[in-house]
Amino acid sequence: MQVSEENQQTLTQALDKLGLRSTRQREVVYSVVGTAKDHPTADEIFARSRQQMPTISLATVYNCLETLLECELIRQVNFERESTRYEPNLKPHAHFYCDKSGQVVDVHLPEDLYSRLTELLPASTSVSSVELNFRGKLPNSPENHQN
Amino acid sequence: MQVSEENQQTLTQALDKLGLRSTRQREVVYSVVGTAKDHPTADEIFARSRQQMPTISLATVYNCLETLLECELIRQVNFERESTRYEPNLKPHAHFYCDKSGQVVDVHLPEDLYSRLTELLPASTSVSSVELNFRGKLPNSPENHQN
DNA sequence: ATGACTGCAAATACTTTGCACATGT
DNA sequence: ACATGTGCAAAGTATTTGCAGTCAT
Numbered sequence: 001m002q003v004s005e006e007n008q009q010t011l012t013q014a015l016d017k018l019g020l021r022s023t024r025q026r027e028v029v030y031s032v033v034g035t036a037k038d039h040p041t042a043d044e045i046f047a048r049s050r051q052q053m054p055t056i057s058l059a060t061v062y063n064c065l066e067t068l069l070e071c072e073l074i075r076q077v078n079f080e081r082e083s084t085r086y087e088p089n090l091k092p093h094a095h096f097y098c099d100k101s102g103q104v105v106d107v108h109l110p111e112d113l114y115s116r117l118t119e120l121l122p123a124s125t126s127v128s129s130v131e132l133n134f135r136g137k138l139p140n141s142p143e144n145h146q147n
Numbered sequence: 148m149q150v151s152e153e154n155q156q157t158l159t160q161a162l163d164k165l166g167l168r169s170t171r172q173r174e175v176v177y178s179v180v181g182t183a184k185d186h187p188t189a190d191e192i193f194a195r196s197r198q199q200m201p202t203i204s205l206a207t208v209y210n211c212l213e214t215l216l217e218c219e220l221i222r223q224v225n226f227e228r229e230s231t232r233y234e235p236n237l238k239p240h241a242h243f244y245c246d247k248s249g250q251v252v253d254v255h256l257p258e259d260l261y262s263r264l265t266e267l268l269p270a271s272t273s274v275s276s277v278e279l280n281f282r283g284k285l286p287n288s289p290e291n292h293q294n
Numbered sequence: 295a296t297g298a299c300t301g302c303a304a305a306t307a308c309t310t311t312g313c314a315c316a317t318g319t
Numbered sequence: 320a321c322a323t324g325t326g327c328a329a330a331g332t333a334t335t336t337g338c339a340g341t342c343a344t
């Protein structure tokens with residue numbers, strides 16, 4: 001996997017905005033998370049990053065993920081106390097965790113439903129994030145599928 | 148705080164169903180969580196339990212909480228990677244975490260909205276849990292209020 | 295007596311941090 | 320040269336576990 005010209009630029013611009021440098025490590029981590037559709041954990045991102053850069057360390061992966069979060073290029077997803085997962089999809093949406101296969105999938109959340117959710121709170125409440133997570137079993141999901 | 152006659156019986160019955168014993172420790176932990184309205188963490192439950200039973204250990208509190216979860220007398224609430232919180236409210240509802248005061252409050256979730264949420268998933272999906280968490284600032288919330 | 299429960303201390307899992315070295319401008 | 324970033328190893332936090340001793344029936 002290689003960083004596309006386009007993503008490369010997105011990264012550089014976002015880092016620039018915060019006065020941060022584009023480094024090879026950040027490029028690698030961003031290329032991994034930016035193209036991942038399976039909500040990988042830090043460990044999984046570490047493993048995939050090492051394929052592109054065998055010398056990268058787990059601590060650096062965590063550092064880079066932190067930086068990418070600050071740049072708002074990626075997001076975290078948490079399911080109970082399991083390892084934090086990372087994804088490039090920034091639009092408000094829900095998640096489904098399949099107990100059978102262990103996979104996490106995005107669930108589309110229509111805008112009107114999203115706003116109905118925030119209306120559950122007193123009007124004067126400022127909401128900074130909404131997290132909607134489902135858990136259960138997907139039909140026909142393989143046992144322990146990996147993307 | 149003392150275990151009410153009524154809750155005592157609820158506990159004994161629920162434990163009985165799983166062939167488990169009612170112990171003083173379980174009674175204490177259940178009396179703490181069962182009457183708490185502030186979604187305490189294991190540490191907070193430990194502190195409150197020690198007021199009734201100074202010799203109780205944190206490990207036992209965790210053991211008891213695990214048992215109470217199995218009996219379906221209490222539930223867990225997780226906010227990102229923060230300490231797990233426990234609550235006696237078993238009805239489907241949402242949670243709001245106030246960044247200013249640190250308090251967690253229940254948010255009523257109307258039944259029709261709850262079912263609209265589960266309809267986001269393919270009909271054949273079996274859903275075992277729905278978690279809806281808000282984060283933000285409550286109006287007029289004190290700094291670091293404790294219930 | 296037997297099986298279940300407690301509570302200590304150690305282990306675990308995930309994540310963060312301090313710091314010496316490396317790197318880019 | 321200077322500020323920033325990397326990566327190792329160590330620390331930290333929340334939770335779980337092994338096990339010897341204790342308790343209830």
